[in-house]
Amino acid sequence: MRVAAENVGCVRGDRLVFRGLNFDVESGQALLLTGPNGSGKTTLLRVIAGLLAATIGRLRFLNDDRSALSDEAHDQALHFVSHGDAVRSALSVKETLRFHADVLGAEGARVAGAMKEWGIDRLNDQPGALLSAGQRRRVSLARLSLQLRPLWLLDEPLVALDRNARARLHDCCAQHRARGGLIVAASHEPFLEDAKMLDLGSHA
């Protein structure tokens, strides 16, 4: 898979968030979005996820044989881990991940494995209300392990994670890229090895 941006810009309300963005990410590569707060990192991730439209320029999503992805295939090809962790206080960790698996169309049997992988298997029946910020983040990152999808969009994935979970995320991302996956992540820390960099601060 390949994601290419040509002169992409986005206007929200009457504010120009960024413009003139060009990048090209292919299987196995990663793109790290940097820039000060408010420079549009989250906006760009939402544009790539298809949740927001690019006001200027265009984004292309290509299959390995260089044909364009259809809209449905695009939605099925990505995992989006945003600031919203989609963890509801009244649902237990297991219920939350089962729901996420159903929504993603992933096998329900993978829930247990994903919980183990992200070190939240002991929280099983713990309701969301009793989770710490880091635990919530682990729950939303566990979505990545529910189903293999080529494109990962990660918005500040390191926030609130402890050292173990950071190491876990680091390994997961490396594995994902080795499998031929792509990662576009917004972060203030360089947590991805040999990633392409895109500084949104210089595109306002």
Next chain:
Amino acid sequence: MRAFAALLRRDIVLSFRSGGGAGLGAGFFVLIIVLAPLGLGPEQSLLQSAAPGLIWIAALLATLLGLERVIEPDLQDGTLDLLRLSSLPLELVVLAKVVAHWLTNGLVICLLAPLVAPILFLKPQALWVLALSLLLGTPGLSFIGTAGAALSAGVRRGGMLLALIVLPLNIPALIFGASAVSAIQRGGDPTQALLLLAALSLIAAVIASLAGAAALRLNED
């Protein structure tokens, strides 16, 4: 279909757990009916003639409760993003929300109404028409309410706005619902009003699914 069932199940479970809205609407409904004789006085003929309208107004207000919890929390916590990216069309997302809201709110009101209506001296032969009118009409209320919730999601103090959007749209249901019950009480034929009520719910189902889905799509900009 699996995503639809999962969303429906989750919303029902959430509404029964802490912070959910199940039972709230029903309790509010019963309370209005119980309070009416205290405000209007115990005179049988007055209460009897006011009963159809009072019960329907109570149902209208009770279905409003819990509506601002239908979409707003999913928007705030990012669940809506996941749903938008899922293979489930947004129209079906709206439908799942409507069904969950109706099962935990409208249906309970339908079942409770014949039990509490005698407090207002509603004639016994009107009880089944009352239940039927609510059964036909409350799905429409849930549809319109959910579309309103989708429109007002993300707006600060959306709850108040929601009531202002939804209540006027429910006036036709109120008119036909109450008139069906009054008709049978006065010895008339409620069929026409009931059919119109059913038609209103069907129209609401089509328009609200489309409008609700469009509102969720536009929510971002």
